[in-house]
Amino acid sequence: MRHIETLENGIRVAIEPMDHVNSVSFGIWVATGSRYENERLSGAAHFIEHMLFKGTTNRSAREIAEMVEERGGSLNAFTSREATCYYVKALAEDLGFCMDVLADMFFHSSFAGEEILREKNVVLEEINMYEDTPDELIHDLQLASLYHEHPLGNSILGTARSIGGLTRDDLLSFLADNYAGDTTVLSVAGNVDPAEVMALVRTHFGSLAPKANLLATVEPVEHRGFHFVPKKTEQINFCLGRVSFPREHPDFYKLLLLNNLLGGSASSRLFQEIREKRGLVYSTYSYLSTFNDSGTFTIYGGTSPDSFNEVLQIVGEIYRDLREGGITARELERNRNQIRAQLLLAGETASSRMKKMGGQLLGERRIIEDEEIIAAMDAVTLEDLHSFARDFLDLEQSTLTFIGPGADERIQKTWENLGGCCL
Numbered sequence: 001m002r003h004i005e006t007l008e009n010g011i012r013v014a015i016e017p018m019d020h021v022n023s024v025s026f027g028i029w030v031a032t033g034s035r036y037e038n039e040r041l042s043g044a045a046h047f048i049e050h051m052l053f054k055g056t057t058n059r060s061a062r063e064i065a066e067m068v069e070e071r072g073g074s075l076n077a078f079t080s081r082e083a084t085c086y087y088v089k090a091l092a093e094d095l096g097f098c099m100d101v102l103a104d105m106f107f108h109s110s111f112a113g114e115e116i117l118r119e120k121n122v123v124l125e126e127i128n129m130y131e132d133t134p135d136e137l138i139h140d141l142q143l144a145s146l147y148h149e150h151p152l153g154n155s156i157l158g159t160a161r162s163i164g165g166l167t168r169d170d171l172l173s174f175l176a177d178n179y180a181g182d183t184t185v186l187s188v189a190g191n192v193d194p195a196e197v198m199a200l201v202r203t204h205f206g207s208l209a210p211k212a213n214l215l216a217t218v219e220p221v222e223h224r225g226f227h228f229v230p231k232k233t234e235q236i237n238f239c240l241g242r243v244s245f246p247r248e249h250p251d252f253y254k255l256l257l258l259n260n261l262l263g264g265s266a267s268s269r270l271f272q273e274i275r276e277k278r279g280l281v282y283s284t285y286s287y288l289s290t291f292n293d294s295g296t297f298t299i300y301g302g303t304s305p306d307s308f309n310e311v312l313q314i315v316g317e318i319y320r321d322l323r324e325g326g327i328t329a330r331e332l333e334r335n336r337n338q339i340r341a342q343l344l345l346a347g348e349t350a351s352s353r354m355k356k357m358g359g360q361l362l363g364e365r366r367i368i369e370d371e372e373i374i375a376a377m378d379a380v381t382l383e384d385l386h387s388f389a390r391d392f393l394d395l396e397q398s399t400l401t402f403i404g405p406g407a408d409e410r411i412q413k414t415w416e417n418l419g420g421c422c423l
Helices: 044-051 062-071 092-108 113-131 135-144 158-164 168-178 194-205 254-265 269-276 303-323 329-346 349-362 370-378 382-392 408-417
Strands: 005-007 012-017 023-030 075-077 084-091 184-191 227-229 236-243 284-290 293-305 399-404
Touching: 005 194, 012 194, 012 349, 023 092, 023 349, 044 075, 044 084, 044 113, 044 168, 044 254, 062 075, 062 092, 062 236, 075 092, 075 227, 084 092, 084 349, 092 194, 113 135, 113 158, 135 227, 135 236, 135 293, 135 349, 135 399, 184 194, 227 408, 236 303, 254 269, 254 284, 254 293, 254 303, 254 329, 254 370, 254 382, 269 284, 269 293, 269 303, 293 303, 303 382, 303 399, 303 408, 329 370
Parallel strands: 012 184, 227 399
Antiparallel strands: 005 012, 023 084, 023 184, 075 084, 236 293, 236 399, 284 293
16 A cells, blocks of 8 residues: 655655565655756756766765666666656665665765766767757757746756856755755655655655755746747658646646547547658657646647648648547547556556656645546546637647748748747
């Protein structure tokens, strides 16, 4: 049975015993990311994530990697716009050792000057790599368009200028301001005993100070328009979408179903119409992103410059059909079943359960059970979904962002004819 507890210093702990596995996944989740940075410190949260792997007062960077891997474990981390997570997967018998290593990184990282300089080069190369990958870059460009001049639109990696300007004092100050008991969640899933886990947690994390000094967050304002970024590429990569809402919004599960129907699988409208029927793309899909007080709905595709205008028109036709009541009862049921199966299958691994508990406890401050999600989807009627699609699939309220070798007047004209805004 799942165990949830809050320590005296504000750390929230979630433990999910799984007696049928041999492994354990342990994650440290901190409520900080690019949203909590100002322009000068852009990329600081991600840079700190890198630095925690670069050695502590007790272990070198090589020792950290070797000591975990020689036991068959794997250690990793990621930074998003509102969270940073450090996690390990290992044999359940090694949880105590792995927690000791992660706690050492969390509390005792050296931030040595030569390591900071070396890692700046690494991150700058990461930025360059990202800039050279248009099918990934386009998603950041779309967020920058949707959240114009809001921190949610900033790059997680930062910029060459901001990374170059980061000092050791900047990093340590950011760490002190953001890494605290009330911004931290510990998530554990696997073949473990909750009492033993809590004893380890208190030993390793009981000393974390309880109060963070986060930057005040500003609620984002929706923007819309038409944005072209010229780049010498063989394809045009595009994102089309709009600001939506967070997971706890009453319409979220309608959007979840609509998104899956539109572009969430190989049987979706986008994939079938644009790739399978016409062969105009290799990849096209749609997805949702959720934040504490906002969210986005995004369609992605990559196509030749000669085909882009046609692809846009097809997307417009799909929108029109869905808005005019073109969803069938069978289609709704099929998408319900798809999402239900994905939820249940994802819960079969310790790592997925750890990530679900940690991410939800940090963001929504509660764990949303699969049964609640399934019940909420089952409550959506065909009439509900038609009504929601009529309101939500409005290209006038949407943003089109694309990157590629050129943009002739036909594309803007097509976008305007579909009802899109060209602000």
